[in-house]
Amino acid sequence: MRKKLQNITNKLIPIGAILLVIGIWAFICAEDIVPAFMLPSPNDVVRAFIGDFALLMKHASVTLVEAFWGLVVGIAIGFVVSILMDQFNFAYRGFYPLVVITQTIPTIAIAPLLVLWMG
Incomplete structure (x- = not known):
């Protein structure tokens, strides 16, 4: 009870x-x-x-497709960079500082910049 x-x-x-x-x-x-x-x-x-439901769904579908392709491209680039970093020491030394920087910046801090850069 x-x-x-x-x-x-x-x-x-x-x-x-x-x-x-x-x-x-x-x-x-x-x-x-x-x-x-x-x-x-x-x-x-x-x-x-x-x-405006039809219009909202149209725009929502465009947003979902763009988000999906952004995810696919991000995964592909991340996979390639990780393989390069694993196989080549110069790639590791070159990319590692960038990876650390991207992991320490909060997403909410760079979100306005991404909107400005990508629309």
């Missing part, structure tokens, strides 16, 4: 938090605390999602 109650509580707390955030969002929009062009109401967002 206690485990079942804990299981229900574990599910209700996140749902309650989401509903609270949506409620605060709706209140902010209803009271015009933030202009509608900056923060549309939850109803407007749902209506726009339903009305």
